[in-house]
Amino acid sequence: MSFINPTFRHPELPVNELGYTKKDYEGTISTLCAGCGHDSISGSIIRAVHELSIPPHQIAKLSGIGCSSKTPAYFLGNSHGFNAVHGRMPSVATGAAMANRDLIYLGVSGDGDTASIGMGQFTHAIRRNLNMVYIVMNNGCYGLTKGQDSATADEGSASKKGDPNPFSSIDLCATALNLGATFVSRSFSGDKEQLIPLIKAAISHRGFALVDVVSPCVTFNNNAASTKSYEFVREHAEATGTVDFVPMREEIKAHYEPGTSTEVTMHDGSVLHLRKLEEGFDPFDRASAMSAIARHREAGKVMTGLVYLDRTAPDLHEVLDTVHRPLNTLSESDLCPGNHVLENINASLR
Amino acid sequence: MNATDIKNPEYFHKVVDCQWACPAHTPVPEYIRLIAAGRYDDAYMVNWESNVFPGILGRTCDRPCEPACRRERVEDEPVAICRLKRVAADNKTDSEIDQRLPKVPRRKNGKKIALIGAGPASLTVARDLMPLGYEIDMYDEQLEGGGMMLSQIPAFRLPIEVLRQEVNYILDMGVVTTFNHYVDSLKGMLEQDYDAVFVGTGAPRGKDLPKLPGRQEAEANIHIGIDWLANVAFEHTASIGKRVLVLGGGNTAMDCCRTARRLGGEDVRVVVRSPFADMKASPWEKEDAMHEDIPIYDNHVPKEFVLEDGRLQGVVFEKVEAVYDEDGGRELVPTGEDLVFMPCDDVLMAIGQENSFPWIERDVGLAFGKWDMPVVDEVTFQSTNPRVFFGGDSAFGPENIITAVAHGHQAAISIDLYCSGKDVSQRPPPQANLLTQKMGVHEWSYDNRVEGDERYLVPQADKKRTLKDRKLEVELGFDVETAFYEAQRCLNCDVQTVFDTPKCIECDACVDICPTDCISFTANGEEQDLRQRLSAPAGNLAQDLYVSDQLPTRRVMVKDENVCLHCGLCAERCPTAAWDMQKFLYGVTKAGA
Missing domain, CATH: 3.50.50.60 (FAD/NAD(P)-binding domain)
Structure with a gap:
């Protein structure tokens, strides 16, 4: 078994605007099971961040407990990281985001860490529209403890050694929509062409961005009776449309026939091109998104793509009107502005 | 593109760049692993079977293998293949090697061959034919065997003892030598009772x-x-x-x-x-x-x-x-x-240098062509006189020792076929063997870790001393410890990544782990088009694309062989063993096999 990645890379790897290759965004070698969908998501994160030319030190990756939450060791080895208590990643992310608003917060969680033990934390981070990317590596089972059904396992789905699941599942995208999430998307670990632009869009979104990624557990939940297996998802995934992400600094190279593409400008100036959108589906309308999810579920399909986007809602910093600089850049004179300021405050209260 | 036919031994042979580039196709990674394991006798014999002169070539070879080495494409310098070969020769146990040399039958097969010239080509022919029972007469104008290796390579590069040992391995099989004798007439040779005559007279002018x-x-x-x-x-x-x-x-x-x-x-x-x-x-x-x-x-x-x-x-x-x-x-x-x-x-x-054949009469049925060179078949090394074969520099002009050895092997096959009354154009197929290296879960029987070391320098003797003594060897050779580290630089390109399409579940694990972005899953297309669409640029047209059959998603697996490190990570990360690491051993078939 290899524990160290070879140092050699392809000699003609593309470099991004910072002069970095993909290698500068990699982590240590994965210790997850061979073929785990999570590794593909790690690979997609590496490519998305590299292609966005984000300096690695401007990202903080946070996670809880579980197979999914081990993955930050396997990507962005030069970024900040925090491995929190089970289900408590959103609290840590909230604290960090409040203290330093300049970093990009990349939360990585699993279905257990999010939909069971961390459900309370997850919902409140959404409710507050915390400015973070929240990636759920969703395999419908507890892989780290031998594959018991999780709260996102579909009713009737059975894992490798298990009986059909008698409970209805929690749909994280539907939950997030209900709670007022401002960016909701779903993808599949085996579809990088869709996942990478979605991660990029989530990063460029200001506010809470959920990326729920169906990620098969090859060891416990990749069998014929499972609805989270590679084969099932490939056969039943239905994209609501195609997402092309064009970063702010890049020229738009592709040309779209008028009427076939919806252009969305994100907060940082990047542009999303939504193409081939399903008829009657409007990703800017919460009710339309919710009904689309319900419609797909009833048809036995896994709806993927950008589900919902709201660029106008204020994020937590705006709501709280916090200071515009990271706390660690505030000097003593900023924090103790002097007696005259105190006197002004006192005078205003008299 | 059509799915790659890995049953064709030449496909994986080409992936072993060093072996492919070697005129004699010596299985380089195989003997480098043996050197790393301290099995110098085994490493020596792997060489000897293929290139006949490991000690000599380990000092003097033109090393076509090294510019081909894959390591040069991912790092700066190739593995010091040539000098590792010398390590096998320097550290072998002579008594052990004597035991392993082929036995020459006492009962001869009744065929008699004349070899004109005692250089690497002729010696190789003798090496291959003596164990088959041929009687061989060797003629050379010099006082002992070796040809240009004796007369033109200075002793400070090739000590005479090293040369003599490897020449004598062959002569001691019972070759009848006539040294200090210049053959001045091919006609005279043909009039004798030789079943075939081999000309290995080099490019002497x-x-x-x-x-x-x-x-x-x-x-x-x-x-x-x-x-x-x-x-x-x-x-x-x-x-x-x-x-x-x-x-x-x-x-x-x-x-x-x-x-x-x-x-x-x-x-x-x-x-x-x-x-x-x-x-x-x-x-x-x-x-x-x-x-x-x-x-x-x-x-x-x-x-x-x-x-x-x-x-x-x-x-x-x-x-x-x-x-x-x-x-x-x-x-x-x-x-x-x-x-x-x-x-x-x-x-x-x-x-x-140029060839010179004043001793070959123009009326012995042997045609001469361009540049006044004999007309020699590039595969069989037979001249237009079916009894006369050529090899080494005398066949197609000046090359090098390893090329002469390769010629010698092929000429020996032709002579054996000719003397058995068979068609010399029917060449024996190569020997190829593909064997999994899997020992257990994620465990391989080869050392798959890729070392980051840079090429080690071969130490040299003090210049003040070597310049005073023309027989004092300049290069000292690697000591065994340095040889081990240098051997570890080898990427084991003969351990092939073998893909079994029906087992693949398209989870992308191999794509994600591959350190050099060799693997892609994509829609099929023409080669030129495919090369543009892979995970990383595939601009080295000399390196093949390995294309699978169509997968359930109607894509194909495409692997660019160019900078594959043969690290086995694709196979380690494959949940279904669709990828396997299999050692490919390729051997040129020799005469009589």
């Missing part, structure tokens, strides 16, 4: 510049390089003037200048017509010459030998520059600068 002014008059101080080297080797020549000009830029020029330094030359210079980068000499031989304080003057064309009172005073050169046309053709154009005069006492001419 050094080129001259007969028309240059002063050439004839300065004869006493102008020497033909290979003849002069032979005279030094046989101790007819023991000194040279203090100021020596060596004309030419090949390996013979390098041997001449370094030998001159040892025979009294103090101001020795190499002067060559072409630019430094275009010189025919191997880069390491140029380095060794410069290390011995021999400057190389490039872009200088000799114009005249200058004499005074009937004695050579120096050479006049015209400065030129190389102009290249679109087809890569080169013209040396005078720069118009003043002529350059270089004073000297002696001149050594090493400007090339």
